[in-house]
Amino acid sequence: METADAILDALKGLVPGLAATFGRSCEVVLHDHRLGDRSVVAVAGEVTGRHVGGATSEIGLRMLARGDAAEPELNYVTRTESGRVIKSSTLPLRDGEGRVFGALCVNLDVTALRQAGDLLADLAGLAPATIPATTFTDDFDEVVDAVVRAEELALAKPVDSLQRRERLRLLKALDERGVFAVRGAAPRIAARLGISRASLYTDLAECRRG
Missing domain, CATH: 3.30.450.20 (PAS domain)
Incomplete structure (x- = not known):
């Protein structure tokens, strides 16, 4: 094997x-x-x-x-x-x-x-197709920031000003995008959101239960 x-x-x-x-x-x-x-x-x-x-x-x-x-x-x-x-x-x-x-x-x-x-x-009078942007970098923090910025645009407000209900939606979206599958990502996200690690893990567990 x-x-x-x-x-x-x-x-x-x-x-x-x-x-x-x-x-x-x-x-x-x-x-x-x-x-x-x-x-x-x-x-x-x-x-x-x-x-x-x-x-x-x-x-x-x-x-x-x-x-x-x-x-x-x-x-x-x-x-x-x-x-x-x-x-x-x-x-x-x-x-x-x-x-x-x-x-x-x-x-x-x-x-x-x-x-x-x-x-x-x-x-030919045709509009060019829109191409999505992707962050290619050696620095994982830049990848995390790119993912968070995309969610900020969707929420139309900065992530460090979210109410808890909004933060739960954000964490669910980040989880679905695979961010938390990378070891060490959770502390980075907690710092970006301005919350403690304990709060983040509590909120993430609630998202996954839901």
């Missing part, structure tokens, strides 16, 4: 070759979710600028939220904060018992292709 460590060791040797196959516009990132907020264990390519010891993205959090029911997410398109357009596929990794423990991600920088497509769409 293959262990998680054996699978990761095998894939680490493949990561540079996979990236080189697609050239300079490709990046391959290997994640070990057991490491919490520093899940990147191998990376080849420079598309998102992450390094070994870096963090997962909102997409990775979404996969974490699904646990062992996670499925591959293929050929989705996102936009970085710098405006680069990335086409990606994220493949969950399972050990010999079927438990998801990590992910292999392939990112292709398709900015130039997207710009050409937008030009053709403009000539």
Whole structure:
């Protein structure tokens, strides 16, 4: 039966070759979710600028939220904060018992292709499609802030001014987005909300009961 460590060791040797196959516009990132907020264990390519010891993205959090029911997410398109357009596929990794423990991600920088497509769409009188933004960074705090900011926009008020009923809705949304599946995320969220860890754990337990 293959262990998680054996699978990761095998894939680490493949990561540079996979990236080189697609050239300079490709990046391959290997994640070990057991490491919490520093899940990147191998990376080849420079598309998102992450390094070994870096963090997962909102997409990775979404996969974490699904646990062992996670499925591959293929050929989705996102936009970085710098405006680069990335086409990606994220493949969950399972050990010999079927438990998801990590992910292999392939990112292709398709900015130039997207710009050409937008030009053709403009000539044809078509509106370009909106591309969602994703936070690719080595710093997990930046990923947490991006997720919280998205919920702030939905609530139309800062999270540190929420009433408890509103805070419960926020925590439920964050939980569904996989934030609390990362070890060490809870204290960061508590600080962001201006509440104690004990209060956060109490509220989170109530959300999950509901």
